[in-house]
Amino acid sequence: MENQWIVGVDLGGTTTKLAFVNTNGEIAHKWEIHTDNSDEGLNITTNIAKAIDEKLVELGISKKDLLGIGMGAPGPVNYEKGVIINAVNLGWKDHYPLKERLETETALLVMIENDANCAALGEMWNGAGKGAKNLVCVTLGTGVGGGVIANGDIVRGINGAAGEIGHITAIPSGGAQCNCGKTGCLETITSATGIVRIAKEELVKNGTNGFLAEKLAENGTISAKDVFDAARNNDTLASKVVDEVAFHLGFVLANIANTLNPELIVLGGGVSRAGTILLNQVKEKFTKFAFSPVKESTDIALATLGNDAGVIGAAWLIKNHKKI
CATH class of the missing domain: 3.30.420.40 (ATPase, nucleotide binding domain)
Structure with missing residues (x-):
């Protein structure tokens, strides 16, 4: 061989x-x-x-x-x-x-x-982060995971819990319950589960018309993909949901980058397959909240290795x- x-x-x-x-x-x-x-x-x-x-x-x-x-x-x-x-x-x-x-x-x-650390290492070795030694990988799936690589090595922390980006508190009070026991975690907003929850809450408050309302009536449920598809078709309610998701993700990533100054932030997981409609808005919010030297040196890209x-x-x- x-x-x-x-x-x-x-x-x-x-x-x-x-x-x-x-x-x-x-x-x-x-x-x-x-x-x-x-x-x-x-x-x-x-x-x-x-x-x-x-x-x-x-x-x-x-x-x-x-x-x-x-x-x-x-x-x-x-x-x-x-x-x-x-x-x-x-x-x-x-x-x-x-x-x-x-x-x-x-x-x-x-x-x-x-x-999630392995996903980050994969993207560093042979994916979107190839050649980079300082990067952060965020996996947006059913939950939200993260991996931090500094000088080519995973940052693990004292008991292996470093990089738990999904459990950064995004909403300090009145946030949704997270599986970890806390409330208001980033995972409750930017995971596939969180996106669907926010969209359903908006539909209860405001939605009797539009693509998402039709999907919900037709199937009894909606998916994160439905939300992004509707936003691409300029559905007002879906666009509002995507804007909220991008705001919180961009805000958290800017603060992570302000702390770590990585060369690259890689977005992976099923939600990242939404592509540019999510990426462009996250970049816009990131730019708003990132420290000037960080903003100039940190790129945000979609993962390339998938599963x-x-x-x-x-x-x-x-x-x-x-x-x-």
């Missing part, structure tokens, strides 16, 4: 993405398995080990051609110990020893990192550890 491969794993609550990634950050093979979170997540590592073994057999490759396994997992991670501090949706709690379990199951070196960012960034953990 021309290149040895690294196994990249992006562990989600419903689906686990796996990939064989070469040392240039390119995916050779990728596939998915169901995440079995029954029995307090007891089967997760066994299923990943089995999936890797089956793929090796299918491709006629020996395990000795694998350099190790990098994994992104949801929730705070103790990187040094390879321990998941808490991942409720996986059934894991009380410092789950993920690295140790997976190394036992696979007999391979395993490195563990938070999933592959997590597995590529996870693979980078092994590349970096082995100094390849």
